[in-house]
Amino acid sequence: MEQTVLVAGLGLIGGSLALNIRENKQVRLIGYDSSYSTLEYAKMNRIVDEAYSDFAEAVIQADVCILAAPVSVTVELIHQLNSLTLNKKIIVTDVGSVKGPIMEAANELDSPSIAYIGGHPMAGSHKKGIQAAKKHLLENAIYVLSPTDSASTEDVQRLQALLIPTNCKFVLLDPEEHDEMTSVISHFPHLIASSLVHQARSWQKTHPYIHKLAAGGFRDITRIASSNPLMWRDIFFQNRSKMSRLLEDWIQEMKHLKELIDTGEKTQIQQYLEQAREYRDGLDTRKQGAIPSYYDLYVDIFDQPGAILKVIEILANHDISIKNIEILEIREGITGVLRLSFQNKNDQELSQAILKKNHYDTVIEE
Numbered sequence: 001m002e003q004t005v006l007v008a009g010l011g012l013i014g015g016s017l018a019l020n021i022r023e024n025k026q027v028r029l030i031g032y033d034s035s036y037s038t039l040e041y042a043k044m045n046r047i048v049d050e051a052y053s054d055f056a057e058a059v060i061q062a063d064v065c066i067l068a069a070p071v072s073v074t075v076e077l078i079h080q081l082n083s084l085t086l087n088k089k090i091i092v093t094d095v096g097s098v099k100g101p102i103m104e105a106a107n108e109l110d111s112p113s114i115a116y117i118g119g120h121p122m123a124g125s126h127k128k129g130i131q132a133a134k135k136h137l138l139e140n141a142i143y144v145l146s147p148t149d150s151a152s153t154e155d156v157q158r159l160q161a162l163l164i165p166t167n168c169k170f171v172l173l174d175p176e177e178h179d180e181m182t183s184v185i186s187h188f189p190h191l192i193a194s195s196l197v198h199q200a201r202s203w204q205k206t207h208p209y210i211h212k213l214a215a216g217g218f219r220d221i222t223r224i225a226s227s228n229p230l231m232w233r234d235i236f237f238q239n240r241s242k243m244s245r246l247l248e249d250w251i252q253e254m255k256h257l258k259e260l261i262d263t264g265e266k267t268q269i270q271q272y273l274e275q276a277r278e279y280r281d282g283l284d285t286r287k288q289g290a291i292p293s294y295y296d297l298y299v300d301i302f303d304q305p306g307a308i309l310k311v312i313e314i315l316a317n318h319d320i321s322i323k324n325i326e327i328l329e330i331r332e333g334i335t336g337v338l339r340l341s342f343q344n345k346n347d348q349e350l351s352q353a354i355l356k357k358n359h360y361d362t363v364i365e366e
């Protein structure tokens with residue numbers, strides 16, 4: 001049976017979902033966005049069958065609607081749904097990073113035609129827009145679903161069936177629980193990453209070359225500070241009370257650390273670091289969470305012109321796609337290390353075997 005699926009908001013996440021859903025030949029895929037250039041891109045690249053700049057016109061045709069706009073816009077679109085006359089049943093879901101305000105609006109929907117299922121794929125990237133959309137973006141990621149009372153088990157199963165090509169893993173969660181957890185492991189770390197960058201930036205006035213010294217650690221911990229500022233501003237304010245509470249806790253924690261440093265409490269500082277290391281090492285880094293983890297392979301290379309290109313070329317010749325490349329500790333005249341990240345274990349192990357055959361020293365950290 002053919003069904004019409006609407007993706008409302010064709011950016012990084014909406015576009016990536018569309019690239020998966022269009023695999024299903026039983027689906028007529030339509031898109032809505034406020035940006036004409038996005039709609040044009042989606043049509044030209046056959047990401048959607050039809051493109052609309054009017055939400056109402058698009059949604060009345062849909063059997064399933066995926067709201068993939070910023071969280072505050074998603075709330076507005078849900079309010080808009082309440083003023084429309086829908087003459088057939090529709091499953092509505094969203095992908096918003098904060099669930100509270102969205103589910104509040106969804107619970108106020110009074111049309112009996114709407115089955116609302118909150119959603120949040122726990123993967124993404126620092127990029128934005130449809131040009132950054134990728135079919136494999138959500139591979140192995142946790143996909144949180146929060147069905148309202150308006151949605152039956154069959155509705156949830158229908159939505160899951162539509163999202164099968166993404167290869168994500170579904171988890172049912174209460175919205176409040178979701179927002180508390182994501183505030184800790186996703187939203188708050190973004191604020192801290194940005195604050196660390198600001199700290200380095202202000203020290204640059206004293207030490208103009210400070211950025212040249214920034215090694216792997218600083219780059220790792222601040223990677224997410226390169227994310228989309230508009231989206232994160234929206235997330236912080238939509239999850240404002242939880243962010244404020246975490247900031248309060250953090251300030252107390254920093255005061256405590258300052259005291260330990262000022263009074264020379266070496267044992268306590270060491271314990272603090274040991275406890276953090278133990279917990280961090282215990283996290284299953286191979287399973288995708290809010291921060292996608294990749295399968296890394298470390299390759300020793302010599303600092304010669306073209307050394308990096310050679311490694312990439314070898315893997316490209318075997319059609320292996322590298323998700324991230326980082327150069328660690330390259331110094332003139334000595335061996336350097338290349339960290340290659342892959343999307344899955346198979347690519348990681350295959351690359352190791354191929355590079356070994358080509359006489360490279362490689363390591364996979366367990």
Ligand SMILES: NC(=O)C1=CN([C@@H]2O[C@H](COP(=O)(O)OP(=O)(O)OC[C@H]3O[C@@H](n4cnc5c(N)ncnc54)[C@H](O)[C@@H]3O)[C@@H](O)[C@H]2O)C=CC1
Binds near residue numbers: 068097
């Ligand atoms: N970026 C990420 O890593 C993740 C984002 N999310 C959530 O996904 C949602 C979308 O985020 P992204 O795709 O990253 O953002 P994006 O900026 O790439 O895409 C947002 C899209 O919504 C459109 N849009 C904005 N205002 C609109 C309006 N009034 N009407 C119609 N369309 C409008 C934009 O033109 C754009 O195409 C957000 O709610 C975000 O919280 C969820 C998981 C990961």
Ligand SMILES: O=C(O)C(=O)Cc1ccc(O)cc1
Binds near residue numbers: 121122186224292
């Ligand atoms: O790229 C990263 O590290 C992310 O943090 C991606 C991300 C961004 C927003 C979400 O709601 C979920 C995941």
